[in-house]
Amino acid sequence: MNKVKVLYKFSQMGHLEMPQKNERLTKLLHEILYVGYEDLPILQYWRAALSKEYKTHLMQAART
DSSP, X not given: OHHHHHHHHXXXXXXXXXGGGOHHHHHHHHHHHOOOGGGHXXXXXXXXXXXXXXXXXXXXXXXX
């Protein structure tokens, strides 16, 4: 879940698209989180499962 949280922050803070559509984000995920292309579908699944309240909390914490 920690990787999913980081993926959410990366994709929201930089206004980036999902990794399949953004080479820069894919490279960043690989270098920092050791996430391969084959891991992206499961990360996207769990990213969608984050609650709205938790997403709000992540974004507020990132801004402070």
